[in-house]
Amino acid sequence: MSRSAHPAGPRHADVLTEGHYSAPPADLNVLDPKVWARTVTRDERGVATVGGLGVDALAEEFGTPAYFLDETDFRARCRAWAEAFGKDADVFYAGKAFLSRAIVRWLKEEGLNLDVCSGGELTTALSAGMPAERIAFHGNNKSEEEIRTAVEAGVGRIVLDSFQEIVRVAHIAQSLGKRQRVQIRVTVGVEAHTHEFIATAHEDQKFGIALAGGQAAEAVRRALKLDGLELIGIHSHIGSQIFDMAGFEVSARRVVQLLAEVRDEHGVELPEIDLGGGLGIAYTSEDDPREPHEIAKALSEIVTRECESAGLRTPRISVEPGRAIVGPTAFTLYRVGTVKPLEGLRTYVSVDGGMSDNIRTALYDAEYSVSLVSRTSDAEPMLSRVVGKHCESGDIVVRDAFLPADLGPGDLIAVPATGAYCRSMASNYNHALRPPVVAVRDGEARVIVRRETEEDLLRLDVG
Ligand SMILES: Cc1ncc(COP(=O)(O)O)c(C=O)c1O
Secondary structure, eight states: OOOOOOOOOOOSTTTOOSSSOSSOOSOTTOOOTTTSOTTOEEOTTSOEEETTEEHHHHHHHHOSSEEEEEHHHHHHHHHHHHHHHOTTEEEEEETTSOOOHHHHHHHHHTTOEEEEOSHHHHHHHHHTTOOGGGEEEOOSSOOHHHHHHHHHHTOSEEEEOSHHHHHHHHHHHHHTTOOEEEEEEEEOSOEEEETEEEOSOOOOSSSSEESGGGHHHHHHHHHHHOTTEEEEEEEOOOEEEEOOTHHHHHHHHHHHHHHHHHHHHHSOOOOEEEOOOOBOOOSSTTOOOOOHHHHHHHHHHHHHHHHHHHTOOOOEEEEOOSHHHHGGGEEEEEEEEEEEEETTTEEEEEESOOTTTOOHHHHHOOOOOOEEOSSOOOSOEEEEEEEOSSSOTTOEEEEEEEEETTOOTTOEEEEESOTTTTSTTOOOGGGOOOOOEEEEETTEEEEEEOOOOHHHHHHHOOO
16 A cells, blocks of 8 residues: 555644643654563664564564564563562462463463453463463352352362352352362452542442441351351452552551451451552553562562551462553554544544454543554654544544654554453454454564454354
């Protein structure tokens, strides 16, 4: 396809009424290492590369849209988390962020555990050889079949999410002649997102059992009585894309308070606490995530301090980062199809994917950045909105971004930090074919999840 010149369209601050950017970045050609996977850079032609491979060649070989995942970066992040938390704590990668059999094998090799939240994720984990004792099973409404499969497989823990489930898991474990290790998920009245947290009144949600009103204490009472269960600890997950540790501080304090109550009432010191996931990543240059070692230090200090003041032995801590491990390691590569300047507003750039490969912008108003990656450009910045090809005006991939004004059909643009909750939340809306995930490492690229085909669609449609 040829690249056609067109009017630059509107510029910036005067028309920007919503969104993240108030001014264009100093140089649109720079690929900020904060938001791009570790091995991404530009070659001498100005083409972006990952793992040493140019995106032009990758697009040629694998097509667009496609997710490219930097395996070197993924493994390095796993190691950083494992090392930061050390031998006295456990890191469970949250599979909901993105799971495939290759991912499971890398996790296993890099020493991480895995949190799954459905029968499908459990099957994927087991089929790729993750030892069952390294798997935690979550979910607010696990089916009896899922519970049975998990217990039979011997998962390391099931996280109980309701009073009914306490009995259900105990019954199934007992019928299989097993004693299942479990944690109880509690809601601590904290909701945390990015830099803000609300420390009260977030019991109004479907997950967990509230500490408020003594419900969590009652859940512990019931779980301790059941022969089929071995209660090993308390679990709390407070939100997503969190940069500020204050929410974890409140959550840990409240969980430790429950541990102290359990000790006082039952004479039992529960040996583990899980503080969940939710640690933030940089989607744009303005985000400043914490490094795993800072997070590990902060969490361990908080828990140790709270336990000392309650006179408890410090329990083994576990965490469940998903986004913070896989999020930054992938980008979505799109080809530009049309470029439509709207006078006095912005320029709409349509790509060959959209809300079917990244629902987060439509769903959560998520912010992303985007760059022209098939070449560099000295053209002026153009206030743009990157949209997909679906029949829905909310089909927005990047709400507000600056792209060079000479952008045209045929150019490749890429959205970084799409490793988490993009392929895993992808849909077939408009019968779109879900894009492949291609792992790139040391000059080699290999498909780890293939692109869907029309035959795949028709195979499910039994007519
Ligand atoms: C219980 C639990 N653990 C871990 C996670 C992973 O969160 P994140 O990917 O933001 O780290 C989630 C996300 O919803 C969750 O519900």
